[in-house]
Amino acid sequence: MDRSFSPPLSQAHFDDLLERLREAEETLDAIRHGEVDAVVVGGSSGQKVYTLENADRPYRVIIEQMREGAVTLSADGTILYCNERFADILGHARESLIGREVLHFVAPADTPVFAELMAHGPASGRSAELSLINADSVGVPVNFSVVDLDMGQDSARLLCGVVTDLTRSRQRSHELAAANARLAAEIDVRRRAEESLEVALDAAGMGGWDLDLAQGLIHGSKRFDEIFGREGTPGPWLVGELLARFLPEDRPAVQAGFEAARRVGSIEFELRIERLADGARRWIHVKGRVHRQQGRNGRLAGVVSDVTTRRMTEQQLRQAQKMEAIGQLTGGIAHDFNNLLMVIGGSMDMLEEHMPGDERSRRYFAAARQGVERGALLNRQLLAFSRRQDLRQEAVCIDDRVHSFQGLLERALGETITLQLVEPEARWLCTTDPHQLETAILNLAINARDAMPNGGTVSISTRRVVVDSERAQSVGAAAGNYVAVSIADTGEGMTPDVASKVFEPFFTTKAVGKGTGLGLSQVYGFVRQSDGFITIDSTPGQGTTMTLHFPLTDDPEQARAKDDAAVTLRGTGSVLVVEDDASVRDIAVRSLGDLGYTVFEASHAQSALDVVASGVGIDLVFSDVIMPGDIGGMELVQRLRRSHPAMALLLTSGYTGQAMADQPRPADVQLLAKPYTRATLSAAVDAALEKARARLRDPGKPGV
Amino acid sequence: MDHDSAPPANPPRYKLRLFITGSTPRSTAAIQNMRRICAEHLQGDYDLEVIDVYQHPDATRDYQIVATPTLVKVLPEPLRKIIGDLSDSERVLAGLNLAQEP
Ligand SMILES: Nc1ncnc2c1ncn2[C@@H]1O[C@H](COP(=O)(O)OP(=O)(O)O)[C@@H](O)[C@H]1O
Numbered sequence: 001m002d003r004s005f006s007p008p009l010s011q012a013h014f015d016d017l018l019e020r021l022r023e024a025e026e027t028l029d030a031i032r033h034g035e036v037d038a039v040v041v042g043g044s045s046g047q048k049v050y051t052l053e054n055a056d057r058p059y060r061v062i063i064e065q066m067r068e069g070a071v072t073l074s075a076d077g078t079i080l081y082c083n084e085r086f087a088d089i090l091g092h093a094r095e096s097l098i099g100r101e102v103l104h105f106v107a108p109a110d111t112p113v114f115a116e117l118m119a120h121g122p123a124s125g126r127s128a129e130l131s132l133i134n135a136d137s138v139g140v141p142v143n144f145s146v147v148d149l150d151m152g153q154d155s156a157r158l159l160c161g162v163v164t165d166l167t168r169s170r171q172r173s174h175e176l177a178a179a180n181a182r183l184a185a186e187i188d189v190r191r192r193a194e195e196s197l198e199v200a201l202d203a204a205g206m207g208g209w210d211l212d213l214a215q216g217l218i219h220g221s222k223r224f225d226e227i228f229g230r231e232g233t234p235g236p237w238l239v240g241e242l243l244a245r246f247l248p249e250d251r252p253a254v255q256a257g258f259e260a261a262r263r264v265g266s267i268e269f270e271l272r273i274e275r276l277a278d279g280a281r282r283w284i285h286v287k288g289r290v291h292r293q294q295g296r297n298g299r300l301a302g303v304v305s306d307v308t309t310r311r312m313t314e315q316q317l318r319q320a321q322k323m324e325a326i327g328q329l330t331g332g333i334a335h336d337f338n339n340l341l342m343v344i345g346g347s348m349d350m351l352e353e354h355m356p357g358d359e360r361s362r363r364y365f366a367a368a369r370q371g372v373e374r375g376a377l378l379n380r381q382l383l384a385f386s387r388r389q390d391l392r393q394e395a396v397c398i399d400d401r402v403h404s405f406q407g408l409l410e411r412a413l414g415e416t417i418t419l420q421l422v423e424p425e426a427r428w429l430c431t432t433d434p435h436q437l438e439t440a441i442l443n444l445a446i447n448a449r450d451a452m453p454n455g456g457t458v459s460i461s462t463r464r465v466v467v468d469s470e471r472a473q474s475v476g477a478a479a480g481n482y483v484a485v486s487i488a489d490t491g492e493g494m495t496p497d498v499a500s501k502v503f504e505p506f507f508t509t510k511a512v513g514k515g516t517g518l519g520l521s522q523v524y525g526f527v528r529q530s531d532g533f534i535t536i537d538s539t540p541g542q543g544t545t546m547t548l549h550f551p552l553t554d555d556p557e558q559a560r561a562k563d564d565a566a567v568t569l570r571g572t573g574s575v576l577v578v579e580d581d582a583s584v585r586d587i588a589v590r591s592l593g594d595l596g597y598t599v600f601e602a603s604h605a606q607s608a609l610d611v612v613a614s615g616v617g618i619d620l621v622f623s624d625v626i627m628p629g630d631i632g633g634m635e636l637v638q639r640l641r642r643s644h645p646a647m648a649l650l651l652t653s654g655y656t657g658q659a660m661a662d663q664p665r666p667a668d669v670q671l672l673a674k675p676y677t678r679a680t681l682s683a684a685v686d687a688a689l690e691k692a693r694a695r696l697r698d699p700g701k702p703g704v
Numbered sequence: 705m706d707h708d709s710a711p712p713a714n715p716p717r718y719k720l721r722l723f724i725t726g727s728t729p730r731s732t733a734a735i736q737n738m739r740r741i742c743a744e745h746l747q748g749d750y751d752l753e754v755i756d757v758y759q760h761p762d763a764t765r766d767y768q769i770v771a772t773p774t775l776v777k778v779l780p781e782p783l784r785k786i787i788g789d790l791s792d793s794e795r796v797l798a799g800l801n802l803a804q805e806p
């Protein structure tokens with residue numbers, strides 16, 4: 001149908017056409033005047049957009065500005081365009097790059113990767129990491145991403161590439177890896193240091209701790225928990241929880257210590273705790289220092305150790321030193337006292353023969369004599385305490401001894417007290433003086449009796465004790481094997497304060513006249529002189545166990561019998577008395593004169609030698625051991641033994657134990673202990689003369 | 705764009721489509737001009753979509769777009785196209801049937 005002959009157009013249709021015409025004109029106008037910057041062309045393969053000249057300037061600017069390399073490549077890899085950054089990466093001028101093959105700049109090892117990248121692929125784009133060789137022949141690691149740009153069937157294939165320099169990020173990741181490795185090594189070193197620190201602390205018996213003041217938490221090592229006796233609950237302690245472990249009277253000091261630590265920066269104290277596990281009271285030493293003080297959130301760290309043993313040792317040492325000092329003092333007094341008793345006793349012996357026979361005088365005389373005897377007894381006890389008594393050293397079976405005087409013990413204890421003798425595992429031998437041992441046990445039994453006014457039980461037992469070096473130090477004796485004899489009672493016991501003083505001479509809690517305070521002093525001196533030690537275990541209200549320890553011996557050496565004659569033996573011959581104390585010398589001279597001897601006297605060793613040298617003919621020299629001057633009693637008898645082998649010799653001393661240890665006494669020279677009576681003196685002089693006569697008869701045999 | 709600042713209860717009166725090509729100079733000018741005209745004359749009563757023909761080349765087919773930028777007034781009828789960067793406000797207002805009242 002021919003349109004030109006169609007019926008006239010409707011008004012609406014006409015308007016529409018007019019409008020479309022105007023639109024078309026406007027479009028052409030706009031294009032002609034450059035008001036558009038792209039045209040859209042429809043085709044069989046879809047709509048295509050053609051950008052007009054200059055319209056893509058913003059993209060160009062972006063591409064030139066960006067910090068990534070941008071490049072367009074032809075299908076064969078020729079560089080058609082690149083931005084400044086791409087040229088930078090390669091270190092070449094941009095102009096020298098356009099038209100060259102990009103493969104030329106790919107590291108040889110990476111050419112297969114690059115080839116794969118250039119091959120046809122999905123339009124979405126692909127990328128690979130490879131190295132480009134720059135102008136300095138240095139490989140630059142890059143990420144190369146490529147997208148195919150479809151220009152239509154008739155146009156050649158184009159590839160757009162973006163190249164990211166990875167040098168920096170590689171470097172950063174290397175740095176990061178290195179930093180990581182450093183950190184790991186540091187942590188390792190620290191952990192090892194911490195471990196070895198803990199081992200070292202543990203070896204030193206110390207616990208480590210760390211207090212967070214802000215949180216009020218204390219982190220402690222395993223040993224720390226052990227010291228405080230916490231078992232099974234790991235984890236930090238609350239400050240209050242730890243404070244509660246200290247004895248109430250010590251808590252203020254702990255708190256004050258921590259308060260002061262905030263100011264002075266360190267802390268140190270030695271206080272008592274009650275251990276959680278067993279309730280034992282222990283001394284602990286705490287030492288620490290503030291660290292990482294950030295504002296108020298300070299931390300304190302330090303060590304703790306249990307010093308109970310050390311403190312006990314120190315206390316025992318102080319005690320031992322005190323006893324030693326008292327012993328010295330007592331010994332000195334006893335020595336002087338002895339001489340006084342000698343003078344009084346000797347004078348009385350002398351007086352006795354000229355005594356008027358009346359009853360009253362005799363009573364006074366007897367009372368005085370009794371006083372001297374009691375004084376001598378007291379003096380023996382003092383000498384025993386100061387370890388200056390003449391002790392015998394024998395192999396003694398304590399159990400045998402106890403059995404042998406069981407009857408005496410029972411009588412001493414009385415009817416209300418039961419004596420129990422515990423059968424020992426073995427009959428051990430120890431070295432000590434058997435008579436002194438009996439006296440000591442009797443002393444302890446009497447004390448036990450006094451502690452049990454309403455009756456009870458005393459049990460005596462012996463056992464073997466091994467003393468290691470640590471214990472040895474704390475008891476002040478040598479390490480080794482001991483035989484221990486314990487005397488245990490069920491009496492009133494002692495407070496620790498009383499127990500610490502019982503060995504001091506004259507310490508007694510008994511009423512005047514009931515106790516002398518010398519019993520345990522004597523026991524103490526005797527045991528110490530036997531190279532042993534004593535321990536006390538006493539609880540008020542429950543009882544006391546006193547244990548004497550003597551060195552164990554395997555050698556059942558025979559006892560050296562020594563019996564004293566009790567009768568006065570008159571004699572003949574000449575005796576030289578050597579004694580520095582004029583009164584004592586006087587007594588001896590008169591006593592010997594009364595006994596029938598011809599007596600000479602000398603006040604010191606040198607004058608004694610002069611007398612002997614004068615040729616008056618001395619049968620016996622009776623000398624004091626300790627005298628002023630160059631020559632002592634011991635040396636005097638040694639010299640005389642050499643110069644006059646036939647001469648009888650006798651020594652005397654109030655100080656025997658000590659003096660004998662200093663210088664050896666010739667084996668056959670007897671020692672007469674001061675104070676001596678006329679009877680003991682006569683027996684000793686007689687024995688010494690008899691011995692010299694025997695030697696004269698049979699010179700091959702030493703003295704009996 | 706700005707129309708959601710005061711969304712009307714009813715469908716908006718103007719349905720507009722602006723076809724552009726990325727950030728070419730005239731496209732960006734057209735976007736800016738369109739925003740100004742909408743703000744000054746349409747009181748939020750419009751629905752405007754900006755379509756980048758690089759990203760959606762086929763969208764040009766429905767409205768037979770031949771060049772960019774082009775503004776298409778879809779509603780109210782009749783459909784009208786205004787080509788160019790929309791710098792001539794009067795022409796735009798005329799095309800939108802919003803003659804400038806002097
Ligand atoms: N078995 C014991 N039980 C309780 N206290 C004792 C015991 N043994 C000794 N004591 C205390 O030690 C003190 C000193 O003892 P000791 O030296 O023997 O002197 P004395 O017996 O003369 O008082 C006693 O006064 C007593 O307080």
Ligand SMILES: [Mg+2]
Pocket residue numbers: 443446447515517518519520
């Ligand atoms: Mg006593």
